[in-house]
Amino acid sequence: MDHFYTTSIQEFDSAVGALGYTNRGFAGHIWTTQQPRTIPLYRLWNPVIQDHLYTTSNTEQDDAVANLKYMKEGVVGFVYPRPMCHAAPLYRLFSSSGSDHLYTWNAAERQGLIRPGASTYADEGIAAYLLA
Numbered sequence: 001m002d003h004f005y006t007t008s009i010q011e012f013d014s015a016v017g018a019l020g021y022t023n024r025g026f027a028g029h030i031w032t033t034q035q036p037r038t039i040p041l042y043r044l045w046n047p048v049i050q051d052h053l054y055t056t057s058n059t060e061q062d063d064a065v066a067n068l069k070y071m072k073e074g075v076v077g078f079v080y081p082r083p084m085c086h087a088a089p090l091y092r093l094f095s096s097s098g099s100d101h102l103y104t105w106n107a108a109e110r111q112g113l114i115r116p117g118a119s120t121y122a123d124e125g126i127a128a129y130l131l132a
Contacts, residue, residue: 028090028105028130030077038078041128044070049099054092056081056128079128087129093121105130 031038042061044053048069055061056079064070080087091110093102097120104110113121 028088028132030079030128030130032077034078037080037084039081039128040075041077041079043073043076045073046070051099051101053101054103054127079130081128083129086131088132089126090128090130092124092127094124096120096122103127105132 030041034040039056042055042058044055044061044064045051046053046064046069052073053064053070054076055064061070061072065072079090083089088105089107090103090105091107093104093110093113094100095102101124102113102121104113110123114123
């Protein structure tokens with residue numbers, strides 16, 4: 001199961017209406033244009049394992065394209081690379097089945113997903129900081 005995040009209402013409507021994605025609700029606010037102290041959030045797609053990957057790292061993006069069969073989909077917005085006033089961490093998790101990245105700003109959801117015996121997700125740390 002892939003998790004898809006977007007700032008575009010058209011992409012959202014298409015993903016939920018035509019592509020079978022589930023509306024998981026609000027994931028946090030990101031900037032659609034670069035603001036002071038923000039960095040790009042890149043979105044990549046792997047058609048082999050049907051997974052979207054979001055990263056702020058050019059190195060990780062290049063490695064995912066070169067070695068993991070991901071394709072670049074561009075910049076989806078701008079985020080903070082470190083804690084800021086009124087910004088919450090966006091946690092990144094990966095399914096141990098090797099086919100799904102999940103992102104959440106909800107610390108309780110994160111804990112429930114990585115709790116031993118509770119899930120097949122592994123914690124990959126903080127991807128970025130979003131305005132809550």
